[in-house]
Amino acid sequence: MTPGILIAAPRSGSGKTTITLGLLRAFARAGLKVQPFKSGPDYIDPGFQQAASHRPSHNLDSWAMPRPLIAHIAAEADDADLVVAEGVMGLFDGAPCRGECGNGSSADVAAALGWPVILVMDVSGQSQSAAAIAQGFRSLRPDIAMAGVILNRVASARHEQMIRQAMAEAGMKVFGAIPRCPDLTLPERHLGLVQASEQGNLDAFMERMADMIGAHVDLDGIRSAATSATAAPTPRADGIAPPGQRVAVAQDEAFSFTYAHLLTQWRAAGAEILPFSPLADEAPPADADAVWLPGGYPELHAGRLAAASRFLAGLRHHALDRPIHGECGGYMVLGEALIDAKGEAHCMAGLLGLVTSFAERRLHLGYRQARLLQPMGGFSAGTALNGHEFHYSTIIDQPDSPLASVTDAQGQPVSSTGSFRGYVSGSFFHLIAPASDPIS
Template sequence: MTPGILIAAPRSGSGKTMVTLGLLRAFTRAGLKVQPFKSGPDYIDPGFQQAASRRPSHNLDSWAMPRPQIARIAAQADDADLIIAEGVMGLFDGAPCRGESGNGSSADIAAALGWPVMLVMDVSGQSQSAAAIAQGFRSLRPGISMAGAILNRVASDRHEQLIRQAMAEAGIAVFGAIPRCGELTLPERHLGLVQASEQGELDPMIDRMADIIASHVDLPAVRAVAASLPDGSHGEEIAFPPPGQRIAIAQDEAFSFTYAHLLAQWRRAGAEILPFSPLADEAPAADADIVWLPGGYPELHAGRLAGAGRFLSALRHHARNRPVHGECGGYMVLGQALLDAKGEAHRMAGLLGLVTSFAQRRLHLGYRQARLAAPMGGFPEETVLNGHEFHYSTIIDQPDSPLAAVTDAQGRPVASTGSFRGHVTGSFFHLIAPASERNA
């Protein structure tokens, strides 16, 4: 199997995204084929990783995915020279309960695939104490191999030397020390980073990250410690039927939240993906079996979507006798109206009775398991699916029948059931994988 390394951190905000992107681009510029992965449910970081490596990034999630599927997705790197995976939050952070093969933490992925952990540490405001933190991370969980650390936001040469000496005494390798550099922060908004496709100067920015990494990190040493499990198994293909033979999928800045592993599985099953842009007022393919509206940022483009007459008319026509499904942002567009952050109402497709508002913001976040009360795409009634929810919108009205019985990671019911009417289904639930029989 291709050797890999997992870039993790003690907490969010430590700089692991910048380090990951810099490593991906630096190794790619050196002529290596570098395969990126992202631990946990995340749509935005993989877009940056693809831009940095010129290869599609895939998500790996131990809460939602069974172990064979994780191995199968990791096998996407078989033709690569090196794997660079980015963790989520802190190394051991995950859901309060276990899912398919873990609690969703980055540590689960490192253990499952044999990837050593490179700990990115924000050392601002401390010196020798950083070694104690690294030592604790190294020893907390058996089965995790800690390659060492990359120090970030180092204040001076003296600061670096104090930390390096303490790390050496603790037996922890230091692979690099990155000075404070405020110019390479990526812009954010309410769901995380602003999407890669919206960054006007993305490529030069990633090149600057790679320059910094190449100057301050021992790249040959990083590559040398990459490893993987000796087992060469590619895992099993999980039964995951496509929702149709010809799938029209909305893809633009308003509808960008699609998981690469889902599209890859649907294509392997013989499905054809037919992208179209609602923001450009494009109609979905007239001969599509299903129209799929992913999540994204429709609230930022509500006026344009409300005025996209060709798109809305074709969507309504399709829904007369063929399925239409919306996830999160796509679900909101299928409703009657969407209220933007200023409280202005924008008429949507009207295929469901849903009315949502961003004027009354409330965070909905976490893993979800859904048991379908009606067919959804290629899944029959009673199918159990694993996924997650992440949005700030508030439901004002939801008069249609519930699509699913939904629970959180601890098995507690949640109110976000989704809804259906005729051939139209929608939910705030983002699909990751079908649940295995033992977890259904």
Template sequence: MALAGRPLMAPGLIVSAPASGAGKTMVTLGLLAAFRARGLVVQPFKNGPDYIDPAFHAAAAGRPSFNLDSWAMSEKRMAGLAAVAQGADLVLAEGSMGLFDGVAVAGETGNGASAEIAARAGWPVVLVLDVSGQAQSAAAVALGFARMAQDVRLAGVILNKVASPRHEALIRNGMAQVGIEVLGALPRRTDLTLPERHLGLVQAEEHEGLEATLAALGGFVGEHVDLDRLRALASGGFASGEVLGVPPPGQRVALAWDSAFSFVYPHLLAGWRTAGAQILPFSPLADEAPDDSADVCWLPGGYPELHAGKLAAAERFRSGLQAFALTRPVHGECGGYMAIGQVLVDAQGVEHRMAGLLGLETSFAKRRMHLGYRLATLEAPIPGYAAGARLRGHEFHYATILAQPDDPLAHVVDANGAAVPETGSRRGHATGSFFHMIAQASA
């Protein structure tokens, strides 16, 4: 039900940029914190397959953030997820990569670009521009984005990394000439940053002093951005939709959860719980075994390569997982897949013994990026899905496969339909894949 005095469906904005690295995550977090400090209820979303940014959104907004993905999700599923904005004052969605960046071949519902979400929801775009090294030319960039697609409306721009008042004045002059509104100008600062590693930002739960950092970001953005004007420009919203169910992997799910394993899309966990599943977290890094009362064990992605020595020494975890897998399903995604394999070679070339449920051997000694959407047709069941199910997901890792001797789990293709060699594996009750599932195709 809507809260008293608040609209049923909040108007929204989507924060995007011409490219990655322009500062849209920092701006989004600052806006969330600034509006929250004013007493507003702000519902965050993240476009695309990202499991790190939503945790930061949740910390800044004080409520869960969910992914919206037009390549992997149906229109009904996105509308159902967007319904969590009921009772909020404002929606702020963060885009991914550049505003119009998506796959070349659209999926059943779209190509995954932030512009597609903006058009479907009717959310105006706030374009974050890194104006380092340019002045009036920034207006040409903004004008191109404003005119690129008729169904995408540019609300205005927020200038980032402004060098001086003179620099700001020159850019504002250029924007005025082409009729684009400047909604804020953020001076260049080096102290308000979040640490990064090879897959993106360091996870929110690992960030010391996150609350203070978010408060500082909120104060900074609130000082230099016209929050009242931004809120006035917000509009649109998905048509109200019913939340589509997510099949849980079991009734009682032992879920590996610590700084090595935490890459789970928020809508999946929420869907499991809504379906009545009980989540039983355990920490492999603390040498904990899965709860023996569970009927399934799930190891999500994360950073096992950063903790390989500790995982190799976790005898209680390994023996407990091996005993569990004798009678019940165990599934690993990406980092979890590597952890239930035989060997993980770290960046220094040191071999570490893993759980050994599968024969998979992976190495980070010679890094190679694997990135992109995946459509997997299961050749064998995994917890929650039968053989033949078509699952849409995403792969992002730097591991090289040295050996993958077990039976393939799925036939996997990329967004263009080309076969992908990372098919996943199965042996006994153990299954694993490098792709992170987002949703069942056509559901």
């Protein structure tokens, strides 16, 4: 297996995303084939990782994915020279209850695949105490190898020297120390970073970050610290069945939240993916067997979508005799209306009775397990699926029949059941993988 490392942090906001991007670009421009992965349910960071490495990034999730599926997805790196995986939140942060093979933490992924951890530490406002934090992270779980740390937001040469000395006394390797650099940040939006496709100067940013990494981080040391995954892929892992032989998938800035492993598994099952752009007023291909509308940011483009007559007419025609499914943002567009943050209502496809509003934002976030009450995509009624929910919209009206019974990571029912009408279904649930067993 390809040797890899996992970039983690004690908490969110430590700088692990920008440092991961800098590492990916620095290794790529040195001539290495470097494969990115992202721990946890995240659509946005993988887009940046693909831009940095020139290879598709895949998500790995210990709560939602069984171990054989994690191993199979990790095998996407078989032709690469090096794996650089990025963690989520703090290294040990995850759901309150275990799922398929863990609680969704980055630590679970590192343990499952044998990748050593490099901890990115924001050392602003501290010095020798950083060594105590690193020591605690190293000792909490014996099944995880802590390769060392990268110090971030270092104030001065003296500041760096003090922390390096404390780390040396603790026996902790320091791979690099990055000075404070406020201009090496990426703009954020309410679901995370502003998407990679919306960044006009993204490549220049990647190059500047790679320059910073090259000047302050021991790249050879990091590559030497990488180890091969311990879990060999099994002959077969249950994946996500395609909803048809020819699947029309909306792909643009309004519909960009699609997991790479989902499309990979559909193609492996023999499906043909037919991308189209609703923002360009493109109708789904007329010969598609099914239409899939991913999540994204339809609320930022509600006026354009409401005016996209060819797109909406194509959806309505397809819905007469063939399935359509929408996830989160796609679900909203299948409804009657979407009310934007200013309180303006925009007419959507009207294939479901759903009315949603961003005028009064409320966060809905967490892992979910859905047991289908109605066939959806390539799955029959009664199937249990693992996924997550992450949105700020409020349901004003949802008159149709529920699509699934849905519970959170602790097995408690949630109200986001989705809905269906005829051949059309939708839900705020983002599909990750079939469930091996119900989560309880």
